[in-house]
Amino acid sequence: MDFRLTDEEEAFQTAVRRFGDKVLRAHERQIDVEGRIPPEVLGPMAELGLLAMPVPTEYGGMGASATLTELAAEEIGRGDFSMATAVFFLLEAGWGHILSRFGTEETKREVLPPVCQGKAFLGIATTEPTGGSDLAGMRTGSRRDGEAFVLHGEKAFISGVEEAKSLGGGHLTLSKSDRGGFNLLYVPTRSAGVATQRFVNMGRMGISTGGLTYQDVRVPARYLLGSEGKGFEYAMEGFSVARTFVSAACVGAAERALETGIAYIRDRKAFGQPLGKFEGIQFELVDLWTQVEAVKWQCRRAAWLLDTYTLRGDPSHRSEVDRAVAAVKLTAPQVAFESVKRVMMWFGAAGYTKDVGLELGFRGIMSYLVGAEGGLNIMRIILGRELLGREYLPYK
Ligand SMILES: Cc1cc2nc3c(=O)[nH]c(=O)nc-3n(C[C@H](O)[C@H](O)[C@H](O)COP(=O)(O)OP(=O)(O)OC[C@H]3O[C@@H](n4cnc5c(N)ncnc54)[C@H](O)[C@@H]3O)c2cc1C
Incomplete structure (x- = not known):
């Protein structure tokens, strides 16, 4: 058992702390007041490789370990005290990882590089107006129709709805499959049939939270992660x-x-x-x-x-x-x-x-x-x- 950080981990931690001290602290109030993370923050984050860190290098990430990403998350939570930048960071890291592990090659090549550059947003949509804890009780459904899945339903309290609309990108969206089990689909927010709504939160104002409704949205079959029902x-x-x-x-x-x-x-x-x-x-x-x-x-x-x-x-x-x-x-x-x-x-x-x-x-x-x-x-x-x-x- 060795609790020391490696030289590489320590150097990385120091670099992210410096970024947190210089850039995040300087912008945290602005982030809170303006309700968005400005390009002066996202740009340097992308340059440091902090966006979707665990994504493999061939898709634009740095292929970082969870350990390295955890160290970065500590520093980002310390730097922007409002937690908005931390939320942005961890959504891209966590769900970027899932897309790179289970997405189709075509989808990974299309979606991940702009996410890693801070030019698109990637989030997760599981919660519904009727509840978030009891996922098995969700109502949003999807069915296969030729080369697409047809998605119908509603999500609520989803982080990044505005960012995914303004920057581009979308959410990995969990729905009940008509064939049993659940489908996890990447759904671009700008797809026809998707509508968004912003909720007014009490905190972490720099990242939006809102609702998404899907009215028979046709999602290309290549956007399915892994197998149907899983x-x-x-x-x-x-x-x-x-x-x-x-x-x-x-x-x-x-x-x-x-x-x-x-x-x-x-x-x-x-x-x-x-x-x-x-x-x-x-x-x-x-x-x-x-x-x-x-x-x-x-x-x-x-x-x-x-x-x-x-x-x-x-x-x-x-x-x-x-x-x-x-x-x-x-x-x-x-x-x-x-x-x-x-x-x-x-x-x-x-x-x-x-x-x-x-x-x-x-x-x-x-x-x-x-x-x-x-x-x-x-x-x-x-x-x-x-x-x-x-x-x-x-x-x-
Ligand atoms: C700022 C913010 C951002 C969010 N971003 C996202 C996002 O990006 N994507 C997304 O999918 N969701 C998001 N959520 C939603 C979050 O996942 C849900 O709030 C969470 O899953 C709980 O669901 P709920 O709010 O519907 O509460 P409910 O499921 O209605 O639960 C209400 C309360 O009861 C408790 N409870 C529930 N079941 C039990 C039980 N069996 N026994 C004891 N207690 C129980 C819960 O812990 C909770 O305290 C976000 C929430 C917030 C506040």
Whole structure:
């Protein structure tokens, strides 16, 4: 067992941290206010190879490991505290990986290079207005008709609907196949019959969330991932990858919150002493730091498991991967949210202002508590299933 980063990983981490410190921090408020990630951010991200990092080089990516991508996600979560850039990053990484693993050659050559250059968006569409946790209950359907699939239905709370319309691109879209099982299809947002709607969120404003409706959309058969009826499996692999990167972004945000808090409680005085001298605050810092440190290594281990098994198409350690990913997605957002909340309180009234900016993280991380990439209780259900057995699932 060796916990050190390799020289290559360390150099990469330093480069992404520099990008986060110089570019992301300088733009995070603008991203929040304008509701978009500007080209001054996406351009350098593409140049650094940060967009859809795990995609193989022949399709424009850097063929990065999950471990390297996890390290980048930590830095991006630390750099843009609003989480918008982290969401953009992890969607491209997670779903770019799935498209490169299961997409047809033609689709990969068409879709992935512009995604890696930041000239197109790639996301995931599973959630529907009737619910996101119970995917088996979805209503959107698809049927084969000659050289196309015909898609009908509606998705809701989908990240990147505006970006996919304005930049180009689309979403890997899960639907029920009329022949049984699920189809995962790449659906360009500009296809005839697709309509979009933007929702007004409370945070991570730089990336849109919205609805997609499909009115008998004809999706070319080459846009089907893998085999007909098997889409659920591919989506679940994508969620394992994306949830690991979400957690990494939460680790980065939590570290930034604590660094901000440490600098403040060293200087700010009350009752003639720096706040950091009061055990009520010092011990809180120590407890939070311990939790963030634990979750960081949980996260890096999840990435290691993905590299060692899942990304190689090896299902032999599926249960171990599922446990590691669900555990970290259950813990990381809670630890990050608690870290931001506590540091806001150390700042007193100033913590409640936009000048200090902790509220950016507060609003952004909340998205992972309410449900983005799977609600906390869904992580608990996965872990309960793994610890007790399938017969203890709360549903059939
Ligand atoms: C900002 C944001 C961006 C998002 N982006 C995307 C996206 O890009 N693509 C996409 O497909 N989806 C996206 N989602 C949707 C997300 O996947 C869903 O929010 C999530 O799956 C939960 O679905 P739901 O919101 O419909 O809640 P529901 O499924 O209605 O659940 C409501 C609550 O009940 C809990 N719950 C559900 N079932 C159980 C149970 N059996 N036992 C105990 N508790 C339970 C849930 O954990 C949740 O807290 C996004 C969500 C947000 C907030």
